[in-house]
Amino acid sequence: MKLLSILIAAIFAHNIALRYFLGWCPLVSQSKKLSSAWGMGVAVTLVMTVTSVLNWPIYHYLLVPFGLEYLQYIAFIIVIASSVQVLEMAIERFFPSLYTTMGVFLPLITVNCAILGVSLFMILRDYTFLTGLVYALGSGIGWTVAIISLASIREKLRFAKVPKPLQGPGITMLIAGIMAFAFLGFSGMVGIE
Amino acid sequence: MNNTTEIFVNGLWRDNPVFRQILGLCITLAITNRVVNGVTMGVAVFFVLVASSFIVSVIGEYVPRRVRIPVYMLIIATFVTLVYMFLRAYFTGLSQALGAYVGLIITNCIILGRLESFSSENGPWESVVDAAGISAGFAAALIAMSVVRELLGFGTLFGINVLGSGWTPWVSMILAPGGFLVLGLLVWIERSISPVEEG
Numbered sequence: 001m002k003l004l005s006i007l008i009a010a011i012f013a014h015n016i017a018l019r020y021f022l023g024w025c026p027l028v029s030q031s032k033k034l035s036s037a038w039g040m041g042v043a044v045t046l047v048m049t050v051t052s053v054l055n056w057p058i059y060h061y062l063l064v065p066f067g068l069e070y071l072q073y074i075a076f077i078i079v080i081a082s083s084v085q086v087l088e089m090a091i092e093r094f095f096p097s098l099y100t101t102m103g104v105f106l107p108l109i110t111v112n113c114a115i116l117g118v119s120l121f122m123i124l125r126d127y128t129f130l131t132g133l134v135y136a137l138g139s140g141i142g143w144t145v146a147i148i149s150l151a152s153i154r155e156k157l158r159f160a161k162v163p164k165p166l167q168g169p170g171i172t173m174l175i176a177g178i179m180a181f182a183f184l185g186f187s188g189m190v191g192i193e
Numbered sequence: 194m195n196n197t198t199e200i201f202v203n204g205l206w207r208d209n210p211v212f213r214q215i216l217g218l219c220i221t222l223a224i225t226n227r228v229v230n231g232v233t234m235g236v237a238v239f240f241v242l243v244a245s246s247f248i249v250s251v252i253g254e255y256v257p258r259r260v261r262i263p264v265y266m267l268i269i270a271t272f273v274t275l276v277y278m279f280l281r282a283y284f285t286g287l288s289q290a291l292g293a294y295v296g297l298i299i300t301n302c303i304i305l306g307r308l309e310s311f312s313s314e315n316g317p318w319e320s321v322v323d324a325a326g327i328s329a330g331f332a333a334a335l336i337a338m339s340v341v342r343e344l345l346g347f348g349t350l351f352g353i354n355v356l357g358s359g360w361t362p363w364v365s366m367i368l369a370p371g372g373f374l375v376l377g378l379l380v381w382i383e384r385s386i387s388p389v390e391e392g
Contacts, residue, residue, distance in 0.1 A: 018369060021218070021369065021372060022223075022297075024219050024222065025216055025302045028215055029215075070274060070277070071274070073270045074270045074271065077266050077267070078263070078266075078267070082263070111300050113219040113297045113300040114219075116296065116297060116300050117219070117297055117300075121293055165381050165384035165388060169215040169380055170380040172377075173373050173377030173380060174373070174374060177373030177377060180368075180369040181370045183369075184365075184368065184369065184370065
């Protein structure tokens with residue numbers, strides 16, 4: 001039950017993109033087309049889950065026993081950079097068709113702050129391994145929901161007459177603001193603590 | 194020396210990382226609900242960017258191209274760890290307010306972008322000046338955002354009451370939507386003043 005509420009909270013009420021502002025560089029640049037939004041969303045969910053599964057034991061069984069908590073940033077970023085690399089090679093080798101659609105997004109993910117952010121939040125909030133896993137999965141899905149809704153809205157806006165200086169990032173931010181208002185409505189539904 | 198000023202001004206205004214290149218948004222949106230946070234983050238990014246630009250401009254040519262991104266990330270992460278420990282030791286309150294976002298400086302695309310596109314190909318002096326300009330531009334954007342949000346959201350500046358007790362705080366300004374709306378409006382203003390060339 002607790003796991004389920006964490007999952008729902010991570011997707012809606014505590015949406016990683018619209019509540020904690022994480023992963024906005026790709027959200028702005030990759031939300032022009034719905035197809036690339038899907039690719040990016042799936043890739044982020046995958047990497048987020050894999051890296052938090054790896055980072056949890058590294059923090060609790062390697063860094064904490066030796067009193068090396070201050071190395072967490074360096075350790076996490078190594079894990080993220082290398083698992084993205086491995087994942088890219090694995091997908092290229094075993095799922096070539098998937099690679100052609102998703103491959104271009106993978107290198108971008110190393111610098112996606114949502115990935116590192118989820119690992120850091122997981123440590124900061126003292127999650128157990130299972131809770132951390134569910135939280136990472138939920139955050140990935142939540143991020144995907146955000147980028148897909150944003151891309152759908154932007155596709156509809158293509159023929160609208162947006163003032164020139166507001167085109168692109170400006171209007172995207174205003175849309176995001178309105179979406180954030182909508183997601184604020186979920187906060188009464190379920191908490192994360 | 195003319196060149197130096199030009200590189201600096203470029204970073205501050207013409208290539209402003211936030212309004213112009215739309216980079217580093219996570220931090221820009223997340224911590225700008227108080228001016229103090231904006232200033233602290235500006236200084237932290239200034240230190241990290243200048244220090245890592247210097248290192249990369251010196252060692253850049255010895256790093257094999259294939260592994261350069263992980264190497265850059267490690268250099269950045271090292272300096273961010275220093276900042277984190279410094280804040281924890283001397284500014285505990287601020288460090289708690291910024292929370293995980295100090296660590297997220299590592300994945301700030303402004304820094305990696307600058308290392309990749311400028312420092313790896315230029316000398317130490319130009320790199321440091323460029324880094325200083327870019328991070329001054331970033332800090333300016335953070336401060337502009339946080340002044341608007343703190344003023345409207347709390348009625349204060351640096352925690353000092355400015356708008357008087359009759360002011361009804363706009364709570365949404367300090368919550369998530371305010372960040373997006375203020376950034377959208379500031380981008381709009383900036384691009385109206387100096388339009389983007391078609392590209």
